[in-house]
Amino acid sequence: MKDILCILIVLGSITSRAQSEYSKYIAPDSSQHRFYVRHKDGGDEKIHYLGVVRKQNGDTSYFVFAVFLRVQAAIVMHGHSTVIFLNKKYKEVESYDVNLPENLPFRLKGHYLYFKYQDEVANKKKTFKFQIQGKLPEILCYSPTECT
Numbered sequence: 001m002k003d004i005l006c007i008l009i010v011l012g013s014i015t016s017r018a019q020s021e022y023s024k025y026i027a028p029d030s031s032q033h034r035f036y037v038r039h040k041d042g043g044d045e046k047i048h049y050l051g052v053v054r055k056q057n058g059d060t061s062y063f064v065f066a067v068f069l070r071v072q073a074a075i076v077m078h079g080h081s082t083v084i085f086l087n088k089k090y091k092e093v094e095s096y097d098v099n100l101p102e103n104l105p106f107r108l109k110g111h112y113l114y115f116k117y118q119d120e121v122a123n124k125k126k127t128f129k130f131q132i133q134g135k136l137p138e139i140l141c142y143s144p145t146e147c148t
Helices: 002-018 021-025
Strands: 033-038 044-054 060-073 076-086 092-097 107-109 112-119 124-131
Touching: 021 044, 021 060, 021 076, 044 107
Parallel strands: none
Antiparallel strands: 033 044, 044 060, 060 076, 076 092, 107 112, 112 124
């Protein structure tokens, strides 16, 4: 009986490590929700669950998050702006560092991520759509001229 209990504990810990910490923010009605998390070390996270990218047959391909993480480094806070993709098993399969929080997407609709950017020629704020197809791209573009 002790052996079975030990095996269950080990399997449970392996399974919990396989899932992303962001999976707890996924719920059927939580699309477009924002979450704020304070960390014990003084840092914090702004988590924006954008929604689901689905295959043509309706199956889930990816859950998508825009995350701004701040970490305490000595007396200065350092920020990290990341677009994170989880697969249908809630495991992180890809993340893209987009440098600044203003480069994070603000919406996911269908297979498109929507980003706001400054058009230098027209001197106007515009919206850029980046398509997420079946396979995740090697680079993610957040404006017509900037990619990561």
